[in-house]
Amino acid sequence: MQMPAPSADILARRARITRRLREVLPGDAVIDDPVETRAYECDGLTAYRCPPLAAVLPSTTEEVAAVLRVCHEERVPVVPRGAGTSLAGGALPTADSVILGVARLTQVLETDYDNRFIRVQTGRTNLSVTGAVEADGFFYAPDPSSQLACAIAGNIGMNSGGAHCLKYGVTTNNLLGVTLVQMDGTVLELGGAHMDAGGYDLLGLICGSEGQLGVVTEATLRILPKPEGARPALIGFGSNEVAGACVSDIIKAGILPVAIEFMDRPCIIATENFAKAGYPDCEALLIVEVEGSEAEIDGQLGLIRQIAARHDPVEFRESQSEDESRKIWLGRKSAFGAMGVMGDYICLDGTIPVSELPFVLRRIGELSAQFGLKVANVFHAGDGNMHPLILFDANKPGDLETCEAMGAEILKLCVEVGGCLTGEHGVGIEKRDLMNVQFAPGDLEAQMRVKDVFDPGWLLNPAKVFPLEASESRRAG
Amino acid sequence: MTADTLAVIRPETEAELAGFLRDATRPMAIRGGGTRPVGLIQPGGVLETGGLDGITLYEPGALTLVARAGTPLAEVEAALAAEGQRLPFEPMDHRALLGTTGAPTLGGMVAANASGPRRVVAGACRDSLIGVRFVDGTGSVVKNGGRVMKNVTGYDLVKLMAGSWGTLGVLTEVSFKLLPAPESAATLVWEGLDAAQAVALMSAALGLPWEVNAASHLPDGRTALRIEGFAASVDYRADELGKALARFGRSVRVARDEGAALWQAVRDVTPFAAGQGTGDIWRLSVKPSDAPALAQKAGGEALFDWGGGLVWLRLPEGTDLRARLGEFRGHATLIRASVDTRRRLPVFQPEPAPVAALSKGLRARFDPRGLLNPGLMG
Numbered sequence: 056m057q058m059p060a061p062s063a064d065i066l067a068r069r070a071r072i073t074r075r076l077r078e079v080l081p082g083d084a085v086i087d088d089p090v091e092t093r094a095y096e097c098d099g100l101t102a103y104r105c106p107p108l109a110a111v112l113p114s115t116t117e118e119v120a121a122v123l124r125v126c127h128e129e130r131v132p133v134v135p136r137g138a139g140t141s142l143a144g145g146a147l148p149t150a151d152s153v154i155l156g157v158a159r160l161t162q163v164l165e166t167d168y169d170n171r172f173i174r175v176q177t178g179r180t181n182l183s184v185t186g187a188v189e190a191d192g193f194f195y196a197p198d199p200s201s202q203l204a205c206a207i208a209g210n211i212g213m214n215s216g217g218a219h220c221l222k223y224g225v226t227t228n229n230l231l232g233v234t235l236v237q238m239d240g241t242v243l244e245l246g247g248a249h250m251d252a253g254g255y256d257l258l259g260l261i262c263g264s265e266g267q268l269g270v271v272t273e274a275t276l277r278i279l280p281k282p283e284g285a286r287p288a289l290i291g292f293g294s295n296e297v298a299g300a301c302v303s304d305i306i307k308a309g310i311l312p313v314a315i316e317f318m319d320r321p322c323i324i325a326t327e328n329f330a331k332a333g334y335p336d337c338e339a340l341l342i343v344e345v346e347g348s349e350a351e352i353d354g355q356l357g358l359i360r361q362i363a364a365r366h367d368p369v370e371f372r373e374s375q376s377e378d379e380s381r382k383i384w385l386g387r388k389s390a391f392g393a394m395g396v397m398g399d400y401i402c403l404d405g406t407i408p409v410s411e412l413p414f415v416l417r418r419i420g421e422l423s424a425q426f427g428l429k430v431a432n433v434f435h436a437g438d439g440n441m442h443p444l445i446l447f448d449a450n451k452p453g454d455l456e457t458c459e460a461m462g463a464e465i466l467k468l469c470v471e472v473g474g475c476l477t478g479e480h481g482v483g484i485e486k487r488d489l490m491n492v493q494f495a496p497g498d499l500e501a502q503m504r505v506k507d508v509f510d511p512g513w514l515l516n517p518a519k520v521f522p523l524e525a526s527e528s529r530r531a532g
Numbered sequence: 533m534t535a536d537t538l539a540v541i542r543p544e545t546e547a548e549l550a551g552f553l554r555d556a557t558r559p560m561a562i563r564g565g566g567t568r569p570v571g572l573i574q575p576g577g578v579l580e581t582g583g584l585d586g587i588t589l590y591e592p593g594a595l596t597l598v599a600r601a602g603t604p605l606a607e608v609e610a611a612l613a614a615e616g617q618r619l620p621f622e623p624m625d626h627r628a629l630l631g632t633t634g635a636p637t638l639g640g641m642v643a644a645n646a647s648g649p650r651r652v653v654a655g656a657c658r659d660s661l662i663g664v665r666f667v668d669g670t671g672s673v674v675k676n677g678g679r680v681m682k683n684v685t686g687y688d689l690v691k692l693m694a695g696s697w698g699t700l701g702v703l704t705e706v707s708f709k710l711l712p713a714p715e716s717a718a719t720l721v722w723e724g725l726d727a728a729q730a731v732a733l734m735s736a737a738l739g740l741p742w743e744v745n746a747a748s749h750l751p752d753g754r755t756a757l758r759i760e761g762f763a764a765s766v767d768y769r770a771d772e773l774g775k776a777l778a779r780f781g782r783s784v785r786v787a788r789d790e791g792a793a794l795w796q797a798v799r800d801v802t803p804f805a806a807g808q809g810t811g812d813i814w815r816l817s818v819k820p821s822d823a824p825a826l827a828q829k830a831g832g833e834a835l836f837d838w839g840g841g842l843v844w845l846r847l848p849e850g851t852d853l854r855a856r857l858g859e860f861r862g863h864a865t866l867i868r869a870s871v872d873t874r875r876r877l878p879v880f881q882p883e884p885a886p887v888a889a890l891s892k893g894l895r896a897r898f899d900p901r902g903l904l905n906p907g908l909m910g
Contacts, residue, residue, distance in 0.1 A: 168739055225684075241886045253880055255696055256696075260692050264687055303594070439681070477684050495673075498674055
């Protein structure tokens with residue numbers, strides 16, 4: 056993975072740039088001490104690191120606008136950063152860039168239950184949005200696994216999903232409006248408490264644009280009334296194929312669970328050793344969660360039990376208590392942690408058509424043997440969003456490269472069967488150089504034209520998303 | 533010159549369309565089924581998409597459908613119904629309101645981001661649209677999104693194309709995520725509430741956990757809520773709702789056919805159908821709790837959908853609704869009016885300068901020669 060060489064001209068102006076930033080921000084909001092900028096050298100994709108020229112932590116939309124105006128005038132690249140949990144390197148800086156962190160933008164600005172929205176500053180964490188409304192019976196639906204730490208700004212940047220998006224959709228389906236600061240400091244409002252755009256759907260364009268079109272400082276988010284109750288069931292199967300077929304049958308039967316999670320044998324064993332969730336000894340398991348009143352839950356799980364029975368399950372365990380529900384989810388939620396104990400890993404994020412699940416899992420098994428690296432699969436089965444975890448040893452020379460090469464093969468496989476490179480983590484730098492696998496040059500050109508409109512100088516997070524050779528002429532300009 | 537007397541181009545393949553647009557010199561009106569002509573377009577020809585038709589992939593087990601853009605919506609809905617599935621957003625049919633004939637196409641529906649009562653909970657057309665192929669104004673073929681329901685690979689041009697009324701490109705193929713059709717439905721109706729009471733009722737209902745998926749207040753004074761799902765669950769939730777909302781008066785659960793007719797009337801705004809009374813039709817998108825006061829200020833008759841978030845207004849011909857309302861948060865679209873009025877008043881809500889600059893920039897990049905539906909948007 057390459058990043059563009061830092062601009063010598065910008066590095067030479069370091070003192071002037073940080074002085075100008077200090078003129079528009081409180082002193083403690085500009086960080087340029089090399090010891091402190093280290094904290095911003097990477098995000099959740101820790102294999103790649105580079106301290107930025109400086110990091111700034113504005114507290115208001117006006118301060119964000121002032122910072123961007125300075126950087127625009129100085130022609131300095133800006134890398135927006137939410138909570139730094141990106142697994143795709145979306146917040147990886149270059150040595151000549153300024154990190155713009157939203158960590159101090161944490162206010163709840165407005166809560167409106169009649170109209171079912173909350174307006175927040177975007178440095179607020181995902182879980183704390185729900186935290187602000189749950190006592191009144193509401194919640195914010197998108198729930199990425201990192202929801203305790205990740206910021207709404209990053210959720211919007213990457214159009215984050217979560218386990219429950221089968222029913223409730225991803226960030227873009229729950230985002231009503233934003234305050235956006237453009238690279239030249241212009242502040243604009245897109246959307247709001249009303250539905251749909253009057254003109255072009257610029258809000259839809261911003262969501263998932265990986266911080267390349269503007270900096271989102273405030274967001275109006277849809278909140279929903281909490282269901283009366285929810286209950287998971289755990290179903291063990293004799294093979295991946297059978298588990299995959301069961302998922303398809305549940306969906307075809309007209310049941311729409313809020314979540315259908317899938318784990319394969321390596322993942323089951325790892326999480327069982329780590330979290331002791333009491334999972335059955337089987338090749339594949341599903342966690343299926345349904346919502347509603349007690350009677351409605353009984354009804355839906357009854358149907359799911361009938362469908363599962365046709366697939367000869369090793370076990371069908373319907374939760375009997377809050378405690379058991381917690382235990383069923385415990386293994387799934389600690390899957391990444393469990394893998395971390397076993398060694399270093401990279402987590403992929405491709406999506407495939409659900410019908411291709413058995414084939415893709417078989418091919419991943421073959422690739423695992425071919426590359427000599429272990430793979431565990433845990434993913435959102437209802438929507439085909441896979442998260443193969445490839446284990447490697449960071450201390451072994453060449454192992455990371457082998458792991459990345461294998462990851463690339465798996466992602467190409469996802470595209471080959473009709474899916475995509477990334478379902479919810481984003482492209483960042485991780486999948487940047489694979490974009491040509493999914494898109495023809497004309498497809499990428501159309502996307503880059505959008506950036507030309509929003510950020511003509513290509514200063515916002517410029518070396519991400521698009522293969523460097525594709526974006527080179529624009530970044531140079 | 534009317535569109536009927538203009539040269540009509542009807543490509544049969546995406547490649548043919550691309551070739552035509554590469555070489556085109558005259559601006560074109562883009563027409564699917566020709567059922568949603570809201571703008572005032574003065575083209576040099578008509579480009580029909582009906583030749584690009586057919587379902588290319590339907591996987592009920594994956595809840596996904598891919599079809600060419602000129603495919604009649606009715607054909608798709610029939611295919612889905614045969615598998616007990618449907619489009620989640622309950623697309624509006626504009627024919628009654630606009631007095632048009634013809635068969636709505638998938639591409640036209642997407643270009644208009646046409647959504648119906650279920651939009652308030654299930655999202656708009658753009659929320660179910662997961663992939664597009666289109667030919668832009670330079671004749672380049674562009675694909676974005678795909679056929680899987682979770683996809684954040686690159687920018688979301690899918691959303692940009694939904695509701696762009698054919699001004700950024702001509703759609704050739706569209707993909708949707710689907711929902712299972714419900715086993716049962718219930719419609720609860722309250723009579724005699726005013727708009728403010730009705731919006732209060734709808735807000736209360738949509739804030740309760742019983743999954744109301746449509747909430748409307750009609751010009752005849754009826755206020756209606758809909759619940760869908762498995763029969764036992766629908767019965768349970770209908771009872772709970774009736775009890776929880778008893779402060780708004782007694783509700784009646786109407787017969788299934790009557791309920792279906794009511795929601796179709798709301799979806800297609802048939803109380804304001806063409807030929808039944810005169811007046812211009814405006815579509816107002818606002819914060820639900822703002823709706824009653826804005827509707828009153830507008831005057832005329834109102835139909836409230838989406839819990840109050842969407843207000844259909846029938847106003848005396850030539851009314852400048854935007855001038856009458858002054859500053860408000862949301863947008864007003866002129867859907868039906870005389871040619872004179874449409875010359876005088878923009879169809880779409882004028883945007884603040886920095887937003888308008890972005891729209892204009894997008895239009896200039898995707899259709900630099902201004903070939904596609906000239907005069908509409910951007």
